[in-house]
Amino acid sequence: MVKFQVLPVMSTMKAALVKTLGLVHDSDILEIVEDYPRPSRGKGQVLVRVLTCATSAGDMHVMSGRVSFAITPPSFPYIPGSSVCGVVEEADPEAEFKLGDRVIAHMGMKPWGALAEYAVFEARNCVLAPESISDEVASACGDSAATALKAVELAGVKEGHRVLVLGGSGGVGSCCVQLAKIAGASFVAATSTQVKLLEEELKADRAINYKEVDWWSIAEFQEQPFDCIIDCVGGGGHFGKAGANRVLKSGGSGGKFIAVVGDEPEPIIHNPLQLAGFASRLLWRSLWTWLWPWSPRYICFVTDADSSTIKTILDHMAKDKLLLKVDSSGPYPFTKDGVTAALKLQESHRAHGKVVIRVNRKG
Template identity: 45%
Template structure:
């Protein structure tokens, strides 16, 4: 809504209705639709170029982008699931290997809370995470909770003695990668170390001109190629989300 990413997510015209993921009651289905019926309560994710339209009174969604709301969840909780939970699931399916020691940076956010609950089901043997709310992290099953305002994860002796196989960076900026590649807390690419980020160096992106997109993609593509060829550092991977 700030307009900072209007080049790729801007509405075709103004005024427009914002909102991405949603939860609501089905009032009409297309002919031949067998997955859902009128009266079903579903959660669905946006299928437009940008997240818009979900806050309307009525919204057309594709059946393939929807799922029945579990009865145990409120409408509000279910509406928060589609994009963040799917992103978390894809991260775990694509990058977690059996026996991995995993560090999640920014584990208290929407994606992070889902990732932490899925990691061990996908084979992780040890999970550490950073967040200012350590009680939240512990409730999600982590083995080691780190408050980044109290200690630096890259200086923790335990992590240096047993380096991580995988870092999932949901926090962003260049600082975490710099420490991951130089502190000895993450295995080198030669030993299978991976550093996966969903936010890159710029968590608050600005896409007002094509130059902004080019610069962002150039920097991240170059780093991805360099760490694939030079295996002394963890392999850096930019996960584009869904």
């Protein structure tokens, strides 16, 4: 009699893979494969069928290899992506999610593993997605909005404050503009070439096209300095320009400069010395401006989007009509050309809102 041996069938999935670190716009670092092993989850984790995945500046820092000493994927090739909207396939029996629930999920401080048909997330980084928001918007809740929330909190924006957001049309900046208003700011100005978007959609009180006007030289801003500047662009000596031109109040009068991005928007960190230099430059300025009340205070930070932060963002969306801007060129298809185009846009610093890739359809 012939005996058949039953072999386990390995489930596979379609996934984006980064073969080697580099810039998307000048090298062929990416491929899409159809037969990558499906991940399996452990206790406290949720297996999600990904519907949409939003890219982020953090994805590009890792992919470029610029910060390889500080943060690098555990092995190669690796699956990029960190922020998704998806459907629960498997969770612990006692978890708050059940099969088929639509969730917003984020990888936390490890920006990889999400741009595939299936991905595993820590349950603490997952939140039920409200029916009222689209998959595209849900995938955009994870990192940029959380960063903006933290920036506005650190700035201590209050009723009557005057706030300037540098880079007001990006994923982080577009939320900063709105969250500053929600916190009670009486005047919010922002810089970008997207003047119409800032004024009409994001309701900024003043939009400054930075290609035409230097924000630090505007007489009105020098006469009535800001309580806070939130810098979502970095580089360009913005902190020095704000202080030297007196468009930001001194620390003694409550003036704060919130560096979402520091002087090095694309830092190079390949060894401990470069890491120490990068961190000490930021921390030294934070320290001396804290001790020296005649200068505006300089505050830098790193965010981690956990479920409570995402819930706060969802609350603002429901109550305060916070609009999570998705770049209108997307959603991009889950093909090599589609993913490459999405990542190139993210890499260019020209995205107007979040860049989203459609991975799966519902059902």
